[in-house]
Each structure stands twice: as structure tokens, then as C-alpha cells.
Amino acid sequence: xxxxxxxxxxxxxxxxxxxxxxxxxxxxxxxxxxxxxxxxxxxxxxxxxxxxxxxxxxxxxxxxxxxxxxxxxxxxxxxxxxxxxxxxxxxxxxxxxxxxxxxxxxxxxxxxxxxxxxxxxxxxxxxxxxxxxxxxxxxxxxxxxxxxxxxxxxxxxxxxxxxxxxxxxxxxxxxxxxxxxxxxxxxxxxxxxxxxxxxxxxxxxxxxxxxxxxxxxxxxxxxxxxxxxxxxxxxxxxxxxxxxxxxxxxxxxxxxxxxxxxxxxxxxxxxxxxxxxxxxxxxxxxxxxxxxxxxxxxxxxxxxxxxxxxxxxxxxxxxxxxx
Amino acid sequence: xxxxxxxxxxxxxxxxxxxxxxxxxxxxxxxxxxxxxxxxxxxxxxxxxxxxxxxxxxxxxxxxxxxxxxxxxxxxxxxxxxxxxxxxxxxxxxxxxxxxxxxxxxxxxxxxxxxxxxxxxxxxxxxxxxxxxxxxxxxxxxxxxxxxxxxxxxxxxxxxxxxxxxxxxxxxxxxxxxxxxxxxxxxxxxxxxxxxxxxxxxxxxxxxxxxxxxxxxxxxxxxxxxxxxxxxxxxxxxxxxxxxxxxxxxxxxxxxxxxxxxxxxxxxxxxxxxxxxxxxxxxxxxxxxxxxxxxxxxxxxxxxxxxxxxxxxxxxxxxxxx
Ligand SMILES: Cc1ncc(C[n+]2csc(CCOP(=O)(O)OP(=O)(O)O)c2C)c(N)n1
Ligand SMILES: [Mg+2]
Numbered sequence: 001x002x003x004x005x006x007x008x009x010x011x012x013x014x015x016x017x018x019x020x021x022x023x024x025x026x027x028x029x030x031x032x033x034x035x036x037x038x039x040x041x042x043x044x045x046x047x048x049x050x051x052x053x054x055x056x057x058x059x060x061x062x063x064x065x066x067x068x069x070x071x072x073x074x075x076x077x078x079x080x081x082x083x084x085x086x087x088x089x090x091x092x093x094x095x096x097x098x099x100x101x102x103x104x105x106x107x108x109x110x111x112x113x114x115x116x117x118x119x120x121x122x123x124x125x126x127x128x129x130x131x132x133x134x135x136x137x138x139x140x141x142x143x144x145x146x147x148x149x150x151x152x153x154x155x156x157x158x159x160x161x162x163x164x165x166x167x168x169x170x171x172x173x174x175x176x177x178x179x180x181x182x183x184x185x186x187x188x189x190x191x192x193x194x195x196x197x198x199x200x201x202x203x204x205x206x207x208x209x210x211x212x213x214x215x216x217x218x219x220x221x222x223x224x225x226x227x228x229x230x231x232x233x234x235x236x237x238x239x240x241x242x243x244x245x246x247x248x249x250x251x252x253x254x255x256x257x258x259x260x261x262x263x264x265x266x267x268x269x270x271x272x273x274x275x276x277x278x279x280x281x282x283x284x285x286x287x288x289x290x291x292x293x294x295x296x297x298x299x300x301x302x303x304x305x306x307x308x309x310x311x312x313x314x315x316x317x318x319x320x321x322x323x
Numbered sequence: 324x325x326x327x328x329x330x331x332x333x334x335x336x337x338x339x340x341x342x343x344x345x346x347x348x349x350x351x352x353x354x355x356x357x358x359x360x361x362x363x364x365x366x367x368x369x370x371x372x373x374x375x376x377x378x379x380x381x382x383x384x385x386x387x388x389x390x391x392x393x394x395x396x397x398x399x400x401x402x403x404x405x406x407x408x409x410x411x412x413x414x415x416x417x418x419x420x421x422x423x424x425x426x427x428x429x430x431x432x433x434x435x436x437x438x439x440x441x442x443x444x445x446x447x448x449x450x451x452x453x454x455x456x457x458x459x460x461x462x463x464x465x466x467x468x469x470x471x472x473x474x475x476x477x478x479x480x481x482x483x484x485x486x487x488x489x490x491x492x493x494x495x496x497x498x499x500x501x502x503x504x505x506x507x508x509x510x511x512x513x514x515x516x517x518x519x520x521x522x523x524x525x526x527x528x529x530x531x532x533x534x535x536x537x538x539x540x541x542x543x544x545x546x547x548x549x550x551x552x553x554x555x556x557x558x559x560x561x562x563x564x565x566x567x568x569x570x571x572x573x574x575x576x577x578x579x580x581x582x583x584x585x586x587x588x589x590x591x592x593x594x595x596x597x598x599x600x601x602x603x604x605x606x607x608x609x610x611x612x613x614x615x616x617x618x619x620x621x622x623x624x625x626x627x628x629x630x631x632x633x634x635x636x637x638x639x640x641x642x643x644x645x
Contacts, residue, residue: 092427123390153383313431
């Protein structure tokens with residue numbers, strides 16, 4: 001049961017694109033501290049994959065994680081409030097950009113540790129299925145994660161126990177400044193093959209192509225299949241992290257950046273809509289984000305006295321640090 | 324009154340919780356056969372779905388448990404070697420422990436990490452003999468080190484029912500302790516226990532060392548009246564209970580099978596002297612700084628805190644205040 005509506009797919013990529021652009025503005029304006037890892041250019045992957053999921057499904061993302069949370073349907077206003085560190089944020093201001101989570105819609109969190117999401121999602125999906133749900137899961141990670149032992153161990157565990165997890169590698173060519181060629185021996189799909197995990201490479205810049213590949217994998221998994229892997233080739237349009245807006249790091253040749261930016265998932269999906277439909281979506285997204293920004297920046301900041309509220313789910317309280 | 328070994332007490336606790344709560348499941352290496360002799364018989368009783376043998380993938384199965392806990396289950400992981408905790412420190416601290424706060428209270432991660440045979444196993448040398456409980460107390464993960472069969476049962480049951488991650492160290496030196504136990508009940512976290520009352524000095528002993536402390540207290544009984552305090556839980560620590568004891572005795576010696584720098588003994592002493600004025604400087608008997616347990620049995624013993632060192636520390640403390 002996948003959402004094949006091209007208008008909705010366009011809305012998702014457009015929402016993520018404009019959300020990220022707004023977030024970068026808020027970083028420059030000082031309302032978001034600590035910066036963000038923009039998902040600009042990679043929107044088609046989160047949008048396409050999440051369009052293939054059902055309500056009971058779960059996902060976990062990465063440090064570059066806004067797109068996954070938004071594509072799954074989190075409230076952009078509460079997401080932006082989280083980035084601004086407000087009590088109204090998804091995580092009550094305790095998580096920020098790299099930890100945004102909304103468990104009510106199956107988002108077990110962006111995760112700032114490269115390669116961490118695979119094992120967590122594998123355990124969650126296994127547990128939900130043991131409790132009778134028809135859950136499948138998605139683990140998003142970058143090309144940098146494919147050299148993390150923890151993720152490769154998770155491939156093995158998911159394949160061995162036939163846990164239906166879709167491993168989605170967002171191959172944007174770089175881990176920070178390290179090109180894939182300098183880091184990956186063998187290939188990404190070859191890692192999946194070693195565990196008998198079916199793998200496909202897709203054009204991550206085309207949201208519909210990603211959706212079709214994800215939907216096919218999800219169908220097979222729901223029919224009793226084990227984990228699968230999609231390597232989505234993509235390009236990050238902007239910086240690794242917004243700190244690079246202040247410090248220029250020289251690692252991507254300008255002509256490569258120009259070529260990369262030419263394949264724009266928002267434009268590619270937008271061309272599948274009539275001008276009227278596209279304009280309507282754009283206006284609606286703009287209104288949503290205007291409201292989200294107003295909500296975020298006008299929301300109250302958390303009380304410092306509550307800094308460690310939520311440290312323990314059991315209600316244990318930690319000793320204070322003062323003398 | 325039935326006699327129960329510490330090891331069987333752990334088995335009983337696992338069996339009782341697996342029977343009581345469908346959400347509980349066990350995973351680890353060789354747990355179906357029960358190579359640790361702790362999970363013996365559980366796979367037969369509860370099936371191999373709930374008593375799961377894992378490949379040797381500690382990092383993945385530790386985070387697998389985190390995910391399962393996020394999805395509503397209560398995993399118990401058995402680790403074969405205490406130093407495997409170094410391998411999964413990241414998964415426990417950075418993920419399981421941090422999720423409740425980082426998500427703003429959206430979730431709980433009730434995982435139990437059980438380490439049967441922590442500390443020296445005599446002859447297992449450098450990589451099998453660590454006792455890294457202070458690391459978990461430092462990062463604020465609930466940490467228990469039961470000394471007796473009744474506490475092994477009661478604290479493991481409580482750990483499994485607890486809504487946050489808990490590390491349970493079952494010291495090798497305590498695994499074969501037997502005791503008459505007529506009442507197996509949950510033991511609350513953060514509550515110490517006085518095993519022997521005394522007037523002159525409070526000895527805090529952790530895990531298996533409680534038995535050494537009791538033996539020394541008996542040896543020196545004609546000269547010094549020793550109170551033996553077993554914290555049972557290292558984090559959260561029963562500082563109220565200990566401060567009350569030290570306020571009576573006025574003297575403090577800590578016996579701790581961890582390394583000296585930044586160890587539990589240091590923390591215990593600091594926490595007491597913040598609250599209680601002592602009659603003599605406190606003392607601690609620990610492993611040396613940076614200890615790696617050497618293989619040869621005499622060397623292994625030499626690096627662990629021992630009874631003679633404790634007796635000396637007690638006498639010196641008495642002398643310092645006379
Ligand atoms: C285990 C780990 N190592 C290093 C880092 C620091 N770090 C954060 S993002 C990143 C690059 C990740 O690259 P990739 O997985 O390709 O994702 P991308 O940033 O390209 O989306 C690094 C090295 C980290 N967060 N976690
Ligand atoms: Mg990358």
C-alpha cells in the first residue's frame with residue numbers, strides 16, 4: 001500500500017527543501033545554535049522511501065536527518081521548534097537537529113552516531129513483529145556508515161533472523177570531506193551481497209524512482225522476505241554542516257558541484273505536475289513554513305531548572321552538580 | 324530453609340521474570356546451552372525465540388536490545404566476559420542511556436546487561452578479569468553488584484522490571500556463595516545493607532568483597548568493632564544509609580575491586596566526607612592504578628584487594644584517630 005500520488009511526493013520534497021532553507025536562515029540568524037547538516041539535494045530519498053511505508057512502520061535516521069522525520073509526517077512546526085531548542089519541540093528542546101524523534105509516528109530518532117541506526121531498527125522491528133504487528137523498518141545511513149562494524153553486524157543479524165529492514169544508503173559521494181573512493185574497498189552493494197541481502201542501486205535524485213524501488217522492497221518484505229538494501233546515489237547540494245558557511249573547506253571541485261546540483265529532485269518531481277498544481281503546493285508549503293517559523297521562534301525556551309528532566313524514564317533523579 | 328547458590332539465584336530470577344512477563348526475553352552468546360551455567364534450562368522452558376543465541380556481534384545485539392526495548396520489550400543480555408562491556412560501552416551509554424532525555428521523555432529503554440563472573444576468574448588473565456562498574460556509575464547507568472544469593476535474585480528481578488538500563492555485575496568471587504534463603508523477593512535499587520553492626524569503623528565492601536570484609540571483621544573483632552556496609556547498588560548509591568553508619572562509627576574504609584583512580588572508592592569517600600566529619604582520614608583498599616591482572620595466580624591475587632590489606636587499613640585508621 002504505497003502512496004503513488006505525484007503531487008504528494010512533490011509536496012514532501014518541496015517541504016523538505018524549503019524547511020532546510022529556512023533552517024539554514026535560522027542558523028545564520030542565530031535562532032538555531034550548533035548549526036545543521038542540511039539535507040538539501042537528497043530530499044527525494046526520504047520522500048520516496050517514506051511514501052512506501054504504512055502507519056505501523058518505523059525508521060531511524062542520521063545526523064543529516066530532518067528529511068526523514070519530515071517525510072514520515074512529523075509536524076514541521078514542532079520540528080523547527082526542536083531545532084530552535086524550544087519546549088514545544090518534538091523532543092521538548094532536549095534533542096535538537098541531530099536527535100529529532102517522534103515515536104508516535106514511528107520515528108525512532110535521527111542518530112548522530114554514524115552507523116548506529118541499523119541495529120536499533122532491527123531490534124525494534126523484530127520486537128514489534130513478535131507482538132503481532134506487521135511492521136517493517138527503514139534504516140537510513142550515509143556512505144560513511146558502510147565502514148562501521150556496528151552496521152555490518154546489523155546486516156548480519158537482520159539477514160540471519162530475517163528481520164524486514166530496508167537499509168537505505170544515501171551515497172552522496174562524501175563522508176564529510178572523504179570521498180567514497182578513498183574510503184570504501186569493494187562496493188556498498190557488495191557488502192549486502194556478502195550477507196545475501198538483495199541490493200539495488202537507484203538514482204536518488206528522482207523521488208519516484210526511489211519510491212518504486214522502496215515499494216517493491218517493502219512488498220517483498222511484507223510477504224515474508226528478509227532485509228533489503230537500496231543504494232541511492234545522490235549529491236548534497238550544500239555543505240556537510242553549516243559551519244562550512246564560515247570556513248571554506250576545499251574538497252569538491254566546482255564543476256562537480258555544478259553537475260551535481262543540476263539534477264534537482266524538487267525540479268524533477270515538480271515537472272510531473274501541472275503548473276497550477278505545483279504553484280498550489282508551493283504556496284501551501286510556504287504558508288506551512290511561515291507558520292512553523294512563527295511558532296518556533298515565539299515558543300518558550302525550556303526552564304534551566306528542568307535541564308535533566310527526562311534523564312531517567314524510571315523517575316530516578318540525579319544528584320545535582322553544585323557544591 | 325533451602326540452600327541456594329548465587330549462580331542458581333540468578334537462574335531463578337531469570338526464569339521467574341520470563342514466566343511472569345511475556346515482554347522479557349534473553350539474548351547472548353551460548354545462552355541456550357547455558358555455557359555460563361546461569362541460563363541453564365531456560366531455552367527448554369521458554370523456547371528459543373525468547374532465549375536467543377546470538378552471533379558474536381556484541382555491538383549489534385546490544386543496540387538490537389535497545390530497539391526491542393523502544394518497541395516495548397524487556398531484553399536481558401548476558402555478556403560472557405566483563406571486558407565485552409568495553410566493546411558495547413558506546414551502545415549502552417550513547418544510545419540506551421541517552422534516549423529518554425534526548426527524545427524529551429518519549430521513550431524508555433528497559434534493558435538489563437548481566438555479567439556473570441565479573442572480576443578475576445583466576446587464571447583467565449588480562450582480558451577476562453576486569454571489574455568496570457565504576458565506568459557505568461560515572462555515566463549514570465544504574466549499576467548493581469550483589470554479594471549474596473538473596474540479593475542476586477532480588478536485584479536481578481528489580482533490574483529486569485526497572486524502566487531504565489541496568490548493568491548487573493555478578494562477581495566471579497561470589498558465584499559459588501551459598502546461603503540459606505527462605506524468601507526470594509525483589510530488592511530495591513539504591514538501598515544498602517548492613518551485614519554486621521559495629522561501633523568503631525564502617526567498612527564499605529563491594530560485591531564478593533563483602534565476604535572478605537566479614538571475615539576480616541571477625542578476625543579483628545577482639546580489637547576493633549567493625550561495621551560492614553554493602554551498598555548493593557553502586558548507582559544510585561545509598562549515601563543516606565552510609566552517612567548514617569559513618570556518623571555513628573566516625574571512621575571509613577572502602578574495599579573496592581576497581582582501579583584506584585576515579586574508582587568507586589574515591590566516589591564513596593568523597594560523598595561521605597561531604598556530609599560527615601570523620602575521626603580519622605578515610606582509607607581505601609583497591610586495585611592499583613591502571614591495573615591489568617597478570618596471569619600467574621600469585622600475581623593475579625597480588626593485584627586484587629585482599630584481606631590482609633583491609634586488616635592493615637582498619638588498624639591504621641584506628642591508630643590515626645587515637
Ligand atoms: C561513529 C562516528 N564517527 C564519526 C562521526 C563524525 N561525523 C559526523 S557526520 C560524518 C560523515 C558521515 O558521512 P556519511 O555517512 O556519508 O553521511 P553524510 O554526512 O554524507 O550524509 C562524520 C565523520 C560520527 N558522528 N560518528
Ligand atoms: Mg556521505
